[in-house]
Amino acid sequence: MSYIDTTTAGNMSMATLNPNVAPQQSRWHVFATVGELEDAAIAHILAAAHEAIATRGAFHLVLAGGTTPRYVYEALRAEQADWRNWHIYFGDERCLPPQHPERNSRMATVAWLAHVPIPAAQIHAIPAELGAEEAAQAYAETLKNVPHFDLVLLGLGEDGHTASLFPMQEWERAISWPPVLPVHDAPKPPPDRVSLSPDRLSASRATLFLISGTAKADAVRDWRDGVAIPASRVSAQGQVDIYLDSEVAREAGMN
Numbered sequence: 001m002s003y004i005d006t007t008t009a010g011n012m013s014m015a016t017l018n019p020n021v022a023p024q025q026s027r028w029h030v031f032a033t034v035g036e037l038e039d040a041a042i043a044h045i046l047a048a049a050h051e052a053i054a055t056r057g058a059f060h061l062v063l064a065g066g067t068t069p070r071y072v073y074e075a076l077r078a079e080q081a082d083w084r085n086w087h088i089y090f091g092d093e094r095c096l097p098p099q100h101p102e103r104n105s106r107m108a109t110v111a112w113l114a115h116v117p118i119p120a121a122q123i124h125a126i127p128a129e130l131g132a133e134e135a136a137q138a139y140a141e142t143l144k145n146v147p148h149f150d151l152v153l154l155g156l157g158e159d160g161h162t163a164s165l166f167p168m169q170e171w172e173r174a175i176s177w178p179p180v181l182p183v184h185d186a187p188k189p190p191p192d193r194v195s196l197s198p199d200r201l202s203a204s205r206a207t208l209f210l211i212s213g214t215a216k217a218d219a220v221r222d223w224r225d226g227v228a229i230p231a232s233r234v235s236a237q238g239q240v241d242i243y244l245d246s247e248v249a250r251e252a253g254m255n
Ligand code: 6PG
Pocket: 064, 065, 066, 067, 068, 069, 092, 093, 094, 104, 154, 155, 156, 157, 158, 161, 162, 163, 164, 188, 213
């Protein structure tokens, strides 16, 4: 694993544009294979959980959607952890029925959550089946109980989106947001979604991006060149770690 430490300069411009957005301090980690990236992600998550539970008695983790984290979730089911003190949230959700195979909560449940003894009352799915506006309001109420997450997992889309914060959409024209946003006309189906806002995703002690696949190389290159892609708007109060496999890093001109 090679390791590059950098502050993404582009966020400095975001900070001047919007004083509410702290410059993102990002640590970029390049792994030879996707397997190594996934193993490192599992270790990172377990270490964050151990520290949070030892220090504060609970671990508040936000899950990423999409396909990249699936293996990480599947591998977590075999791990020994203090599951009774884990609290699970979602960074975004698709407005589909709860058991729909394309729901992010369904993917995480089948891959991991149904196989470990995290109390059901501590797994907080976004009720996206209610529709984007009603679900966003309901989830904002849920999040009032957790002012700071311990770790937020996020993916990256080819267009630089993260969670369901897509470029060229209404949220980008605002400088403050409610904690949870209804999303319509998403370019990645389904069009109706619910997403935590940049600020709410940033209300975390740490953030970990998991990025694999050369299709994301342009977004990674823009990010490192200081272009204010949606992913660069997430600035954890602690550390933003970005895990990439060597193929996407190479395509993005990193090594
Ligand atoms: C979603 C995700 C989305 C995802 C990226 C990357 O609901 O689709 O929240 O933000 O993380 O699109 O998706 P892949 O991991 O499938 O490439």
